[in-house]
Amino acid sequence: MTSQKNEIQPETTELLDQIVALDTELAKDFKTQFSVAPFLSRKVVSFQGNKGEPAYSWYKYKEAFSAGLVEYFLCSYGGKISGKVLDPFAGIGTTLFAASSQGISADGVELLPIGQEIIRTRLLSxxxxxxxxxxxxxxxxxxxxxxxxxxxxxxxxxxxxxxxxxxxxxxxxxxxxxxxxxxxxxxxxxxxxxxxxxxxxxxxxxxxxxxxxxxxxxxxxxxxxxxxxxxxxxxxxxxxxxxxxxxxxxxxxxxxxxxxxxAKRSVKDIRLFEGSCLEVLPTLETAAYAAVITSPPYCNRYDYTRTYALELAMLELTQAEVSHLRQEMLSCTVENREKDLLKICPQWVSFIEVVNQQKLLQAINSYLQHEKTAGTLNNNGIPRMVRGYFSEMACIIGECARVLKPNARLFMVNDNVRYAGVSISVDMILSDIARSVGFEVEKILVVPGKKGNSSQQMGTYGRVPLRKCVYVWRKR
Ligand SMILES: C[S@@+](CC[C@H](N)C(=O)[O-])C[C@H]1O[C@@H](n2cnc3c(N)ncnc32)[C@H](O)[C@@H]1O
Incomplete structure (x- = not known):
């Protein structure tokens, strides 16, 4: 059955009302943790903040955050971090190099060969x-x-x-x-x-x-x-x-x-794991890290294997290797197939259970599935992508809790997204999952100035602001 555009079915309205109610409830729950952080400008949380910064600006990695942001988190929460830092989504290594230059050792995991190459060569240089x-x-x-x-x-x-x-x-x-x-x-x-x-x-x-x-x-x-x-x-x-x-x-x-x-040389060790953090994190030692500073891919359909195709081809990846890489990446495109997370790590069954119990997410999943059946989604891969994103992120967050020392913090930059007219509060859903897998949610810092939607979404549903946030979670 295909519904006409803008002709909303009663069942759709009911599902949307349920999402709004659950979102409002969760917002009340996190009321004291939310705060707008004027120091978090768009520039600081993005690659723009690295403009003119030696070495950070060699390769324009639009998905990077700034070294200044990392330095801030290394020093501003209860004094300078002592111990090793981890970034499971290392990109071009902003966290790793910023930590190292502050005299802090850092481990990173990165799957995309262009990011790996930049990190390796910068280290060599x-x-x-x-x-x-x-x-x-x-x-x-x-x-x-x-x-x-x-x-x-x-x-x-x-x-x-x-x-x-x-x-x-x-x-x-x-x-x-x-x-x-x-x-x-x-x-x-x-x-x-x-x-x-x-x-x-x-x-x-x-x-x-x-x-x-x-x-x-x-x-x-x-x-x-x-x-x-x-x-x-x-x-x-x-x-x-x-x-x-x-x-x-x-x-x-x-x-x-x-x-x-x-004698003044203070740079510390950087270790890069080349592969998927879903595979690497379970191999890392428990309670080994003093902080995690990271930004995963957002749940926004951006496909790194397409955006960085020129570089991947120059690095001699074949068509088949690029297709395989796309499937290995954290699910955030409509082409990602479901990953067998329990095959990677059977112990993750408890994290999957947490995801299945997250009410707002389940309401969103039901709504997206309903819209898929009604034929109103602009891509039928959206429900699978959203399900995959949160399941994989839950396992990664659970693993981060395991590898952090007690009381150590995790800082995560991420964006909320919107599909089929529904705003998905990625910040609250992930924070709720985090508190079920061993974290206390200290803050959800909102970047001032709200981001719009994709032009496709705006045409259909009008402009609804979406939050960009930095989550600050502390291991209990
Ligand atoms: C938002 S970017 C992080 C950028 C980084 N903060 C920086 O400043 O360069 C997310 C990164 O996660 C990587 N990624 C995606 N899926 C991954 C996976 N399964 N394991 C490890 N890295 C992954 C992407 O290649 C991308 O570099």
């Missing part, structure tokens, strides 16, 4: 480069050796990255890849990092949440989308030279104080 390596990099900036390179090393593409660059850019990238093979492994890593950092700017594409947008000059256009012009598409030589200069400048900046004042 800070700790392993010699003055001879620096001279080699200076030579690359001054002489552009790839231009004369007779050797071209082609790179592979996957379906969505075909024809992503102008022909002269493809040739330049191939020569660059050929020339860098003459160098030692450390230099190769830095040169590869710089290449990854400029791919978007020399391509016809622009990252845009769920998709890559294609500039009209590519000759490609997604059906039903407007003609798009991304602005300047940079020549490869210009982009790569500017990036190498920036990287080298920052490397010198980091290395200088160490060279002049070796």
């Amino acid at each position: 800070e700790r392993e480069l010699t003055s001879h390596d620096i001279v080699t990099l200076e030579h690359w900036i001054a002489s552009l050796p790839w231009k004369e390179s007779p050797k071209r090393v082609p790179f592979s593409t996957i379906r969505i990255t075909e024809n992503a660059y102008p022909p002269e850019t493809i040739e330049a990238i191939e020569r660059y890849r050929g020339a860098l093979q003459q160098e030692n492994e450390k230099i190769q890593a830095i040169l590869r990092l710089a290449l990854l950092c400029v791919l978007e700017s020399v391509s016809y594409t622009q990252k845009d949440g769920q998709y890559l947008r294609w500039d009209a000059r590519s000759g490609k256009r997604r059906p039903g989308t407007k003609v798009f012009n991304k602005g300047e598409i940079f020549a490869f030589d210009t982009a790569i030279t500017a990036k190498l200069k920036e990287v080298l400048w920052d490397i010198r900046d980091v290395q200088m104080p160490v060279t002049l004042f070796p």
Whole structure:
């Protein structure tokens, strides 16, 4: 049965009323924990806060938060954290590097190869480069050796990255890849990092949440989308030279104080686990961490494997590997299939039970399922995605509680979302789950200024503000 748009069935109204009632009840319950935090500007909780920050701004990872935010949490809750910090969704390593620079050891887990590559190479750049390596990099900036390179090393593409660059850019990238093979492994890593950092700017594409947008000059256009012009598409030589200069400048900046004042070196160990936190967390020691500072993917349908497809293809992932990776990621896209969480860890049965008992979430699940049956969802994968997101997050939160020391805190940046006209209070649902798996909810800090909805949602249901928050939970 398909209902007409805007013609609301009585059963739908009943389900919506139930959601509103449960949401209001939970809001009353968390009333004292909610507070608007003026110091949490949009800039601080996003990548924008890293603009101009040495090394943090090399690779524009739109999903990152700022180093300043991490530093704040490391120092502002009951004095400086002593002990190791964990980030189960490490991204490009903001938590890890910010903690390390404060003299705090940090462990991170990251599944996306681009994030892993950035973290590994940044570590290498800070700790392993010699003055001879620096001279080699200076030579690359001054002489552009790839231009004369007779050797071209082609790179592979996957379906969505075909024809992503102008022909002269493809040739330049191939020569660059050929020339860098003459160098030692450390230099190769830095040169590869710089290449990854400029791919978007020399391509016809622009990252845009769920998709890559294609500039009209590519000759490609997604059906039903407007003609798009991304602005300047940079020549490869210009982009790569500017990036190498920036990287080298920052490397010198980091290395200088160490060279002049070796005793002052306070950076601490960083350990990266390359894989899914669903697999890695159960292997970590109990009560080993003094804090978790993290931001998971939001439940917003953003597909990292599409947004970062240019980089994944350059890192030589095949189509099949990218598809597999999409399924391994935390469920937040309509394509994610259900994961067998109990196969990963049979002990998680208690966390799944907590999810099944969370009334607001169950009401939302029933509503979304009902709307799916009625044919009113714009994608039938939405109910499965929402169910998967909260089940997986419950297991991750439960594991975080286990690996934290008593009284240690977990800080999490996350956004509420909206589907089929219903606002999903991710903040309250996750906080409620957290208190059932071993945390006390200390605060739900609301970022001032509310975020709108996707244009699709706004067209259908009007603009309803959604909260962006930082949750502060303490292990009981
Ligand atoms: C919001 S971003 C975190 C960014 C990070 N705070 C930073 O500043 O770079 C979420 C990260 O979780 C990663 N991720 C998604 N699913 C994962 C999983 N199952 N295990 C580990 N990492 C995962 C994504 O690749 C992404 O880098």
